[in-house]
Amino acid sequence: MVTGISNNSRQDSKFKKIDLCIRDTNMLNVRKMAKLLNIDVIGCPYQEQNDKGIIYRVNERPSTTTDYRYLVVANNLEQLISSSFQPNLVVVKDFEKLKSFIRKGKYRSRIALEVLISDIRYQEGSKVGKWFREITDLYRFSKRSGCQFILSSGANSVWEMVSAQCFESIMKFCKIPPRTYWEDLEEWLGLQDRPRISHA
Amino acid sequence: MLNRRYKRRYIGIYCGSLLNPDHRSIFQSILDRNSELFGYVSSQVSYIKLAKKEHNHLIIISCRTENLDEILVSLSFLQPGLIVVDVSGSIHKLKNRWATQYASLQ
Numbered sequence: 461m462v463t464g465i466s467n468n469s470r471q472d473s474k475f476k477k478i479d480l481c482i483r484d485t486n487m488l489n490v491r492k493m494a495k496l497l498n499i500d501v502i503g504c505p506y507q508e509q510n511d512k513g514i515i516y517r518v519n520e521r522p523s524t525t526t527d528y529r530y531l532v533v534a535n536n537l538e539q540l541i542s543s544s545f546q547p548n549l550v551v552v553k554d555f556e557k558l559k560s561f562i563r564k565g566k567y568r569s570r571i572a573l574e575v576l577i578s579d580i581r582y583q584e585g586s587k588v589g590k591w592f593r594e595i596t597d598l599y600r601f602s603k604r605s606g607c608q609f610i611l612s613s614g615a616n617s618v619w620e621m622v623s624a625q626c627f628e629s630i631m632k633f634c635k636i637p638p639r640t641y642w643e644d645l646e647e648w649l650g651l652q653d654r655p656r657i658s659h660a
Numbered sequence: 661m662l663n664r665r666y667k668r669r670y671i672g673i674y675c676g677s678l679l680n681p682d683h684r685s686i687f688q689s690i691l692d693r694n695s696e697l698f699g700y701v702s703s704q705v706s707y708i709k710l711a712k713k714e715h716n717h718l719i720i721i722s723c724r725t726e727n728l729d730e731i732l733v734s735l736s737f738l739q740p741g742l743i744v745v746d747v748s749g750s751i752h753k754l755k756n757r758w759a760t761q762y763a764s765l766q
Contacts, residue, residue, distance in 0.1 A: 496745055496762060582739045585696035619677035619741045626744050629732035 481612035576614030
């Protein structure tokens, strides 16, 4: 009987497994490792060379049309105050601050709230426990407020990358149904991509 | 006494970031992290075991199926960074896949 990653990948082959934040610059190694870890779509900081299979994270929306996929990322909540800056996703570090921001309406609908595993990976147990509780709350909160929840590895190198099955195990502890999560994320990515395609 | 064995899962962990990995000390750090995150009782009833070393950069551990998610979470929150490359119900299949699909890592 074969179980685990190989079996799951067969069962869930229609769902794309996505890790939107890998900071390693060696794309060849990243792609190779992603394939081994059953990650189908990866997101990386923008580099000069364009790779159509990668979603690039940029700080500003490009002024011209692009032949690559990108997401405009806000690395802190203060950037959301500016009316001209309309990011696709915001990286969440302070959960309480984020909730007050969203309650005050300082966001646009369908914005994504991204949480990085790398922020907490090497922290002590009590902090990891608190992080799990906050992720559980944040997922419920994002569902209620119409935001997209994203869990990413935030890996600084290929050695910190997280396999699809580990992502799903983390989700289960946060009461996030993995299938729903992958489906929702893929749909959300498709919606973010639409304006770029229609302009091109 | 019931002669019923519980189901186990074998987890293939790649530790390519370490030049000369000490499997025993890495296994101990996995146990410590699992105990820290999920408690000593849970860690004990997970029956985590270290398989015999056959490849330098591949560590194979096994645990009860019911506790697989806990172990995978512990592995994701561990220092040094370890990569879970495969999970299987059979150690032979895991080793075979390591020899074929993951040959590029060796």
